[in-house]
Amino acid sequence: MRKISLFIVLLFLLIIPAAAQDDTVVITWPPPVYDVAGTISIIGTVNPPDLQSYFVQVAPYDQEVPQWIPASTLKNQPVVNGVIATWPTTTVPDGIYQLRLQVRLRSGQTVNYEVGPIRVANTLQRPEGETVLVPPAPATTPEAPAEPTLVPRPNVVNELPVPVGGQVLYFTDETIAAMKEAGMTWVKWQIPFVVGDTNLFNVARDRINWSHEAGFYVLLSITGEKEALAEMGDAEYFPLYAQFLGEIAAMGVDAIEVWNEMNIDREWPAGRISARSYVEMLRQAYEAIKAADPQVMVISGAPAPTGFFGGCSNAGCDDGDYYWNMANNGAANYADCIGVHYNEGILPPQQQGGDPRDNYPTRYFPLMTQRAAAPFRGTGLPLCFTEIGYLSPEGYGPLPAGFEWGGSTSVQEQAEWLRDAISMAAEFPNVEIALLIVFNVDFDVYDRDPQAGFAIIRPDGTCPACISIGSLRGVG
Numbered sequence: 001m002r003k004i005s006l007f008i009v010l011l012f013l014l015i016i017p018a019a020a021q022d023d024t025v026v027i028t029w030p031p032p033v034y035d036v037a038g039t040i041s042i043i044g045t046v047n048p049p050d051l052q053s054y055f056v057q058v059a060p061y062d063q064e065v066p067q068w069i070p071a072s073t074l075k076n077q078p079v080v081n082g083v084i085a086t087w088p089t090t091t092v093p094d095g096i097y098q099l100r101l102q103v104r105l106r107s108g109q110t111v112n113y114e115v116g117p118i119r120v121a122n123t124l125q126r127p128e129g130e131t132v133l134v135p136p137a138p139a140t141t142p143e144a145p146a147e148p149t150l151v152p153r154p155n156v157v158n159e160l161p162v163p164v165g166g167q168v169l170y171f172t173d174e175t176i177a178a179m180k181e182a183g184m185t186w187v188k189w190q191i192p193f194v195v196g197d198t199n200l201f202n203v204a205r206d207r208i209n210w211s212h213e214a215g216f217y218v219l220l221s222i223t224g225e226k227e228a229l230a231e232m233g234d235a236e237y238f239p240l241y242a243q244f245l246g247e248i249a250a251m252g253v254d255a256i257e258v259w260n261e262m263n264i265d266r267e268w269p270a271g272r273i274s275a276r277s278y279v280e281m282l283r284q285a286y287e288a289i290k291a292a293d294p295q296v297m298v299i300s301g302a303p304a305p306t307g308f309f310g311g312c313s314n315a316g317c318d319d320g321d322y323y324w325n326m327a328n329n330g331a332a333n334y335a336d337c338i339g340v341h342y343n344e345g346i347l348p349p350q351q352q353g354g355d356p357r358d359n360y361p362t363r364y365f366p367l368m369t370q371r372a373a374a375p376f377r378g379t380g381l382p383l384c385f386t387e388i389g390y391l392s393p394e395g396y397g398p399l400p401a402g403f404e405w406g407g408s409t410s411v412q413e414q415a416e417w418l419r420d421a422i423s424m425a426a427e428f429p430n431v432e433i434a435l436l437i438v439f440n441v442d443f444d445v446y447d448r449d450p451q452a453g454f455a456i457i458r459p460d461g462t463c464p465a466c467i468s469i470g471s472l473r474g475v476g
Contacts, residue, residue, distance in 0.1 A: 023045065024045060024046070024047045024048045024049075025045070025046060025047075025048060025101060025103050025111045025112075025113050026044050026045050026101075026113055027042060027043070027044040027084070027099060027101050027113055027115045028043050028044045028045070028081070029041075029042070029043040029044070030042070030099075030115070030118055031115070032115055032116060032117060032118070033117060033118075033119075034118050034119070035118075035119050035121045036087075036089050036118060036119070036120055036121070037089060037120070037121050037122045038088075038089060038090070038122065039086060039087065039088045039089070039090075039202075040086070040087050040089060041083045041085075041086055041087075042056055042072070042083065042084055042085040042086070042087055042099065042101075043081070043082065043083055043084065044079070044081075044082075044084045044101065044113075045079060045080050045081055045082075045084075046075075046078055046079050046084050046101065046103055047078040047079065047080050048103060048105060048111065050105045050106040050107060051076065051078055051103065051105065051106075052076065052104045052105055052106045053074050053075065053076045053103075053104045053173065054074070054075055054076075054084070054101065054102060054103040054104065055070060055071075055072045055073060055074045055075065055085070055101075055102060056070075056071045056072040056084065056085040056087065056099055056100070056101055056102075057069060057070055057071055057099070057100045057102060057172075058071040058087070058092060058097050058098070058099055058100075059097065059098055059100070060095060060096070060097055060098075061095075061096040061097055061098050061116050061117045061118075062096065066098065066100075067444065068100060068102075068170060068172075069169070069170060070170065070171055070172075070206070070210060071085065071087045071091075071099065072084075072085035072086065072087060072206075073085075073151075073206060073209050073210050073213055074210060074213050074214065084101065087099075088199060088202040088203075088206075089120045089122060090122050090199035090202075091199060091202060091203050091206075092120055093120075094119075094120050094121055094122055094123055095119070095120060096116075096117045096118070096119050096120075097116060097117070097118050097119075097120055098114055098115065098116025098117060098118065099114065099115050099116060099118060100112055100113070100114045101113040101114075102172070102173075104173050110173070150205070150208070150209065150251055150252050151208070151209040151212040151213050151252075152212065152252070153212060153217070153252055153254060154212055154215050154216070154217070156185045156215060156216065156217055157185075158183075158185045159183050159473040159474055160183045160184075160185075160422060160469070160472050160473060160475075161422060161423055161425065161426035161427075161472055161475060162422060162425045162426050162433055162434070162435070162436055163185055163186060163217075163434065163435050163436070164182070164183065164184050164185065164186065164422055164435075164436045164437075164438065164469065165179075165184050165185065165186025165187055165188055165216070165217070165219065165435065165436070165437045165438070166179050166182075166184050166186075166187060166188065166437065166438045166439075166440065166441035166456070167187075167188040167189070167190070167387065167437055167438070167439050167440040167441065168187055168188070168189065168440070168441045168442055169440070169441075169442055169443050169444070170442050171187070171210060171211075171214075171442070172442070174442075174457070174461070175441055175442045175457065176214050178441065178442075178456070178457055178463045178466045179216070179441060179466070180215075181463070181466040181467065181470050182456075182463070182465065182466040182467075182469040182470045183469060183470050183472065183473045184216070184438075184469075185216060185217060186216055186217045186218070186219055186254075186255075186435065186437065187211045187214075187216040187217075187218055187219070188218075188219040188220075188221060188386065188437045189207045189211075189218070189219075189220055189221070190220075190221040190222075190223065190260070191203055191204055191207065191220055191221075191222055191223075192222070192223055192224065192225070193222055193223065193224045193225070193241055193244045193245075194225060194228075195225070195228050195232075195237075195240055200244075201247065201248070201251075204220060204248045204251060204253070205251050207220065208220070208251050208252060208253050212252070217254040217255070218253055218254050218255070219253075219254065219255040219256070219257060219299070219386070219435075219437065220248060220253050220255070220256050220257070221256075221257040221260055221386060222244070222245060222248065222256060222257065222258065222259070223259055223260045223267065224237070224241050224259065226265075226267060226268055226269050227269075229268070229269055230269035230272065234277055234280065234281070238280065238281045238284050239284060241281065241284075241285065242281070242284035242285045242287070242288040243288060245258065245285045245288055245289050246285075246288030246289055246291060246292045247292070249288070249289040249290075249292035249293045249296045250292040250293060252293070253296060254295075254296065254297065255296065255297035255298075255299055255337075255384075255435075256285075256289055256296060256297075256298060256299065257299040257300075257301060257302070257339055257384075257386050258281070258282050258285045258286075258298065258299065258300060258301050258335075259278070259281070259301035260301050260302065260386075261301070261302065261303060261304035261341070262278050262301050262303065263275075263303040263304055263306070263316065263317040263318075263319060263322040264304045264306065264316050264317075265315065265316060266304075267304075270315065271314050271315060272314060273313075273314055273315065273316055273317055274314065275312075275317070275322050275325030275326045275328075275329055275331075276325065276329045278301070278326065279326055279329040279330060279331045279334065282298075282300055282301075282331060282334045282335065283330075283333070283334045285298070285334075286298050286334035286335065287334075297336045297337060297384075298334070298335050298336050298337070299335065299336065299337045299338075299339045299384045299386060299435075300326065300331055300334075300335040300337070300338050300339045301339055302339030302340050302341040302385075302386050302387065303317070303319035303322045303323065303339075303341070304319060304341065305319050305341055305342065305343070305344060305362035305368060306318055306319055306362065307320075307360045307361075307362065312325060319362065319371070319372075320361070320371050323338075323371070323372055323374075323375045323376075324375045326375070327375035327376055327379075328375075331376075332376055332379040332381055335381060336381070337381060337382050337383065337384035337434050337435065338372060338373075338376055338381055338382070338383050338384065339384055339386045340368070340369070340372045340383050340384065340385045340386070341385070341386065341387040341388075341439075342362075342365055342368045342369075342385060342387070342388045342389075342421075343387055343388065343389045343390075343391070343439055343454065344362060344363060344391075344405070345363065345364070345365060345390055345417065346363075346390075346405060346406060346408065346409055347363075347364070348413075348416075348417055348420060349364075349365035349366070349417055349420050349421040349424055350365075350366075350420065350424065351364060352364050352366050352367055357405060365421055365424070366424070366428075369383065369425075369428055369431055369433070370431070373430075373431045377430070382432035382433060382434035383431065383432070383433050383434065384433070384434050384435040384436075384437075385425075385433065385435065385436045385437060386435075386437050387437060387439035388418070388421060388436055388437065388438060388439060389418075389438060389439035389440065389454040390406075390409055390413070390414040390417050390418065390454070391403065391405075391406030391409060391414075391450070391453045391454050392406065392409045392410060392411050392413070392414045392453055392454075393406065393407055393409075393450070393453050394409075394410055394411045394458070395411070395458050395459040395460060396446045396450070396452060396453060396459060397446075399450055399453065400447065400448050400449075400450060401448075403450055403453070406453065411458055411464055412464060414456070414464075414465060415456070415464040415465035415467070415468035415469075416468055418438060418456070418465050418468065418469055419465070419468040419469050419471065419472060421436070422436055422469060422472060423472060423475070438456060438465070438469075439454055440454050440455050440456075441455060441456055441457060442455060442457045443455045444459075
């Protein structure tokens with residue numbers, strides 16, 4: 001007997017009622033229990049009397065607590081029975097989802113409208129003979145949307161001692177408000193490069209547009225697939241990766257970080273870790289980016305801070321050695337800024353000793369800064385901290401194995417230490433720091449990799465670090 005598909009069961013049992021019963025905020029298409037593919041127009045009405053802004057979000061249908069991610073750009077123009085958003089469904093894997101229209105009113109109130117289940121079926125193969133019930137499309141199908149336009153770069157005034165931004169996951173109105181309270185002028189997104197996946201251009205374009213519409217400069221950290229790199233080899237893979245970055249540069253992005261933590265086998269093929277190889281990738285990427293838009297700032301990938309390897313080999317490389325090898329292979333010729341990560345501190349950033357674990361330089365903000373800067377002295381290149389963060393379990397519970405070292409850091413210490421690190425960044429002798437990206441703003445995953453513990457928006461919705469960092473406006 002053929003199994004009844006999950007989707008048919010959902011048809012009869014699990015249709016989500018709309019969260020808002022107001023006909024001025026409603027999605028009318030796609031309806032519940034519907035298959036979608038490609039880029040679709042979401043039809044409905046957004047016309048409350050005191051509309052401020054709105055956007056559409058998507059989340060897997062079966063999550064007890066939905067993890068909503070943006071599916072459209074922010075808009076503020078009312079719509080009546082028309083296209084409220086264009087959703088490229090290939091930005092999510094095939095599966096069953098729900099959509100949420102989130103509308104912010106000038107009063108500060110948020111009105112939501114949810115619809116689902118909706119099945120994304122771009123590559124889904126149904127069993128032979130299976131019937132899926134699909135409601136009819138609207139009688140009047142809207143014309144295919146025009147190619148998305150690019151939002152121009154904003155003119156942002158920095159009021160902090162150095163430019164500061166935050167890495168985001170959701171970028172909701174609440175996230176944006178928190179970042180602006182902190183005085184941040186940059187937003188960082190991390191996106192992948194997957195050979196042959198042309199939809200990633202839509203992913204990048206959306207994030208660039210969302211960031212610019214909200215009044216931020218945007219940094220895209222673009223990683224690749226280490227498995228594809230290992231299989232294809234440098235000569236075949238590097239030009240494809242560089243071409244992708246060049247096409248992203250043409251979209252008006254403000255900065256691109258070329259790869260991420262390439263000194264460890266979590267991010268680069270095991271047995272092939274080499275700063276010389278990476279610099280060749282960086283060269284090709286730099287030339288492609290600058291050919292597309294000379295204004296784009298190219299940031300070298302930040303090595304993972306580590307002393308695990310006791311030096312450098314094909315199996316892995318300590319960051320200090322990797323920086324020197326990058327410099328010796330000419331990385332300064334192919335970057336505008338040297339990427340740095342600092343995310344394992346458990347002491348105030350002013351300290352240069354006293355860590356109970358050991359006195360390895362990566363434990364301390366001043367020593368980590370000098371460690372990254374030393375190989376590039378005389379080149380004129382600044383440092384860009386594409387991740388700086390402090391881990392705190394407060395509000396979440398005990399940290400998982402391997403992260404116990406952060407167990408004593410309070411949220412208040414996190415806030416004060418980020419503030420002090422930003423203040424110090426403007427005053428390092430003989431070191432210029434051009435950018436600090438806080439890792440992170442709004443992550444909410446707290447499992448084997450407790451990224452939510454680094455988030456400055458805490459589980460109760462408050463952001464002490466935003467207040468603390470914001471106190472530096474106009475200082476220096």
